[in-house]
Amino acid sequence: MDLNYDNLLGILFLANKSERTQEQNSAEEQLKQWESYPGFHYFLQEVYLKTDLPLQVRWLAIICFKNGVDKHWRSTRSNAISRQEKEKIKLRLFDLTSERNNQLTIQNAYATARIARFDFPIDWPELFEFFTNKLEETVFRTNDLISTNNILLILNQVIKSISMVRIGRARHAMQAKAPIIVPTLVKLYSHFFPIWASNLDLGMMEVCYLCLKVLRRIIPEGFENPHKNQDLKEFFGLTVQHLQGLILEHDKYSSDLLERYVKCYSKLYLNLINNNPTSFVLLPSSKDILTSYTSLLAQRSEDVYNSTDENNFWEVLALKGLLILKKIVTYIYKKGAVTLRQNTDKNEIYNAINMLSTQFFTPEVIQELCDLVITWYLRLRPSDIEGWLLEPEEWCNEDLSSSWEYQIRPCAEVFFQDLITYFKDILSDFVLNKISEGMTSCETLETVLSKDSLLCAFQLFAISLADRVEFDRFLVENLIPEALNTQLEENKIIRRRICLIISEWVLVKCSRESRVSVFKLLYTFLQPNQPANDKIVKLTAVQTLRIVLDDWDFNKSDFEPFLKDIVVLLLSAVSEMDLTESKLYVFSTLSVLISRCNPIVDHQTLRGILAIIPDYWKSITNQNETILQNSLLRLLKNVVIALNENSIDTYDIALPLIISSSTERAAQYALLSEDGYELWLAVVQYYPNTDSSKNPDILSLFSNLEYGIANSTEILSTLLAILRSYALIMPSLLNSNEGYNIFKLLASYLPKMRDDSFSIFVSTMDILFLSQTNDQRFMQVLIESGLLEAMFQFTMDLNQSIVAANKIYLILSRLAYESPESMISILQHFFKDPSRFMNQWLEYYNSYGNPRHKKTNLLAFMSLMLYAIPRKIEFFISTFGQVAKKSFYFLEEVNETDEGSCSVYNVDTLYEEIDEYCYMDPTIKPHGEKIRYANLLDAKDPTNKRNFQKVLEQTLSELRPFLSSLVSSCDQYTTEKLQSTISM
Incomplete structure (x- = not known):
């Protein structure tokens, strides 16, 4: 079907039918085909612009138009929209600003924003001038409120889209244009606000709110230094007046739109602080803004405390206030070094910090804030107690995993930690005295909650005031007696808090003796059938136990007397839990317990x-x-x-x-x-090394490894470690078809293999070359799969590091030592000029610092020389002098026993990580793999078994008939050493 307006309109009508039919499916398929046709998006826009068409047809047209812009507007995309069609589309983007359907306007705004993201500033340089003129026209000349509303909706999406750009010109171009559009927006806001405020005109109120919303986006993103712009200074002064007025009038004229205004002011201030805190502080109105939020936190503390909805207006506003104050407190403490993109003058930073320190954050204000947070915001609220009683697991899980930026109590906890950290000198005695005075007996829920809040403060200053508190004494004299007091049912609140205190303090300051007391206490908290040990206490105790077990200073011998009983209690606790998250906490703790208490x-x-x-x-x-x-x-x-x-x-x-x-x-x-x-x-x-018969079920699993290596490369290191284990259990498994396929995959992965995977690959191949070099089937699989060639090519790839290439040379040394004939044959097959390979190998040898690896290479060189020189293979004859010199140098570096061992050979095998866990805890027995690897080295590795002096002497002795012709390639040092060695 040809693409034209009438045909497109007919297809849109068919595709929009309410009943699903074959005709509708065909219409949708036709729309997909037309996506790549020239003019398709222009015609879609034309359908959307026709107000006499049914709303659903226009809706489908604008959705297709928006999606098409996203997929085809860029000129680099396949079936991209032509430049001519783009220009026609842009000319009509604002032809229907009088649209009364808000959803259609929003979709058009999304499409316009995407176009602006692609075209501004290169292909649409006059964008912001257009918005400015259009707004001036609709407000002050035609007084068209609907068009103004729609233009602001579009502008908001455009700024949102461009401000997200981090690479390219668009963001910087917007900053250059911001001084053009912002004065107009400020003028509109100032024009509309007093009008709607006097008569509560909701239409005008919405348009004014959109002005504020756009300003909230463009000011922080569009201006480097808002405090230097007179219009913005006046605007911020106006906003704080309006903020204070709306807060005062909230109870009288509460509405969703009014609340959105207040929240928008908070977002404006917070965005500016995040982008440029210095500029915010240097605004003349900044002190009034901070005072407003501080006063709000104090005056509305009881409303926030008693709220049951986290979207409650006062709670959201208090949360924003805490976030603003937290950012400013951090700014003071870090001396302005809180943003990387601002190059603010040092004098401005000094003036800003000085102003905050002397005019706002005085010691009295800091102590009042601290007292306010402890009294109201750290305290468990009625909604918390209700959640505790009705849905204990859900409440506890949410509390343990809450995001502090979005919930008032966790946010208050983080803010309190900042206060106590940054103003330690002012607050330490104040807080400690408050805690000391509050540690009285509890007789009611109210007193329990007050004490819990104080103990929360004690929990939160673990890092900051650890040097001021004798935690071991406080634990024994205060916390444990409080925890064991079961006279009041609400004491479970204190038990939970004590668990949280231990979680913080055990990582900072807790003696070995106190840890034993902690084990006893947690054992008590996990006991069943005790009213004070409800699900929340148990879950918190489980989390605390995991932290204590996982701590660096954990001593498993101290925990051993409790181990069996606590495992039983944990298994009992998991059966009590209903929610998946709760069970996860218990299983996670059991896992840590087993790991940290191995082998007891x-x-x-x-x-x-x-x-x-x-x-x-x-x-x-x-x-x-x-x-x-x-x-x-x-x-x-x-x-x-x-x-x-x-x-x-x-x-x-x-x-x-x-x-x-x-x-x-x-x-x-x-x-x-x-x-x-x-x-x-x-x-x-x-897998036990004593199982000589080999478990058939373990061996049969090997056939499944190929699928993982082919499809789960993100965990290739784990899969290669499994392959390495099979190479030690039964290396002949790799001679199978599965082994061939795995080697073929590894050949393709090798050039770009990640370091962790490469290390395991190297150790795996070292094991196989030690044990399987004489197995013809293994060598056949290795060659036919392409892996051996990939290894040779890897060593010659100059893009690979010398360290990585040397690890492959170590593997090839095993082949050269055991079967020099095969090595030379392979070299001649893979390289037209094998001397290049040998020369690079000898050059890279100089980068070894490990004597064990040097000896492995030298043993290979001896074996190759012994085979090649009598057969007059030229590229080995020419390297004899270098090999001999390196061999004599090596003998001067090491002091081997007659058997060929040396202390420096006992470390730095290619399978390095096998001993890591034993270094951490020597009481753990070696596992089967370590034993198998040790046995392999003992049986096959010549490094610790052949004295290199004797190997060199034997090699030279057998090559004696050829030495006269070989000496010519040697320097004086090597010649003298050869003569000395031969005469011995």
């Missing part, structure tokens, strides 16, 4: 934890709870690690879960595979 967790306790996993796994019936399966996989992994040589006991549970989470047929592969692979890795690493 006894077999029976681990079996008890293991027993709960299948039932919980089966109980998860929907995708929303998949996160719980992830947690179970992590918990099971830690059980496998803790069982070590007894990990075979987990196979009945672990192997089916590996299959159902990390194989191609796993239904939830995308969500579970990462943790499934981690579990798989633990199973094969801790």
